Amino acid sequence: MMQSALSALFWRELQLARSVGGGGAMGVVFFLILVSLTPFAIGPDLNLLSRIGPAILWIAALLATLLGLDRLFQSDADDGSLDLLLTAATPLELVVLVKCVAHWIATALPLIVASPLLGLTLAMEPASLAGISLSLLAGTPALTMLGAIGAALTAGLRRGGLLMAVLILPLTTPVLIFGVSAATAASGGTVPFHIPILILCGLSLAAVAGAPFAAAAALRSRDA
Template sequence: MISPAGPSLASALAALLVRDLRLAVRIGGGALMGVLFFLAVVTLVPFAVGPDLALLRRIGPAMLWLGALLANLLALDRLLASDYEDGSLDLLLLARPPLELALAVKAAAQWLATGLPLVLAAPLLGLLLDIEPAAMGAVALTLLAGTPALTFIGLVGAGLAVTLRRGGLLLPILVLPLAVPVLIFGVSASNAAVVGPVPFGPPFMILCALTLVGLVVGPFAAAAALRHGME
């Protein structure tokens, strides 16, 4: 007789994390696409505003944040879509680990594969915009604290859009307004570090708070969206 035994939740979630990271780095995976896009966006800025280093230094943190935001958005489309298209999402819904946790793990894997490289690439791109090393450290720190919020907010958008035809086009429209607070506090913390005289602490703390809220709200909202959207 077959009897259900206690599944190991941690082992199941670890398996999901490893699988998603493997998929991101294998052929056809999107791990480095975000960084490429980030580089392209940052490179385009001087063509639009001119190569004046003083100006670039001033707007640099904002440009890095915008670039990171857009690069993050670009990768969101595939966060749930590939699992939806091949039926994996059905099976994730049926499995014993709660869907909320599974989605949180998927978003974490997505951030490790696409968000973290952006944080690591930012200092290099900071060279292109002539941002000083200390200020660049601060910008990288704000990106480290803020990009998880973008991914987890994006998770909600991905959950809403995935079951729709042409959802990929809908996704940015849904997610961009939700990302406004993250952008505001990310850029103001970065600017505080670059030009002063406003203190770095308060906006940075709010940014961290936004990320924590995202970590909690994102998976629940996305799971609710999926449960209602799947047919």
């Protein structure tokens, strides 16, 4: 019964993300624009571009992930769905986790697929392109889960999106550091590739394990 409820929730979230105004495609378009603006701003210095390419891609991915996250719980709070989810027999922690998984698939997965193509426009080496995709794959779950805490804290507020970004961006610093270092380690350097990737995986797993409890607690006390 609980599996049926959670799979219903999962498919509904994907369907909503795909629909107009759901914001599923918005993140990847924003990512594309941000990354393609960079060469115009920096100029046609290929060495410089390939050196800072991983950092640009990671910062763009970070901002694109946060772009749609503020609506994760706010739209449910506005239309009353959140109250009804509280009366379901399914624990709210699992509801949060399933919503985050669906959000990650709808917004972060397209970024990961698009990142090697965009890396080409930043004159990155082939090894680096694989590295950036892998590092995003390992690191974006942590971004989504951390963002979910911020989204839950600001769910009851009008225009809570900016506050959410201010709350969450400082917490994403470790993910950004190890993400960029994994992407640069892939194209050579003194650090072996697996060390930053393993740390990223650890950060993501810790966020997946802890964030649903924090977000669910924030949602329960939203009204009090």
